[in-house]
């Protein structure tokens with residue numbers, strides 16, 4: 001590979017496409033968090049197929065905090081509440097389409113109702 005770029009060219013890395021590249025991932029369109037169990041792929045700059053925090057010299061300086069906070073926040077929300085979907089919404093009917101852009105957002109906001117456990 002190899003590309004010639006003019007000095008000053010702005011390059012945007014399409015992490016969304018890399019995360020869904022069948023050359024990098026088995027069954028890339030399926031949500032399978034268990035694919036990382038026992039996997040050597042990590043977030044720390046060595047594996048360019050997984051770059052939610054960027055990579056290289058400008059990698060996110062908040063990676064250690066963000067990584068810990070994700071586990072802590074999600075764990076707290078799951079521990080403290082029982083979660084339901086609004087009336088008439090089933091897991092299969094949730095629209096998982098995203099809107100393109102920087103960053104990529106869900107096209108329709110996810111609605112879930114916390115009930116004190």
Ligand code: HEM
Nearest residue numbers: 051052053054055057058059060061062063065066067070
């Ligand atoms: C899950 C949480 C987070 C994600 C997914 C995330 C993601 C990113 C990404 C993709 C970049 C661009 C890296 C690049 O250009 O290659 C970045 C940069 C940056 N992030 Fe985060 N970030 C998160 C949390 C945080 C937190 C908690 C902080 C600060 C406390 C933070 C501070 C920064 C800073 C200062 C930069 C700029 C680094 C630079 O340009 O040298 N981030 N982040």
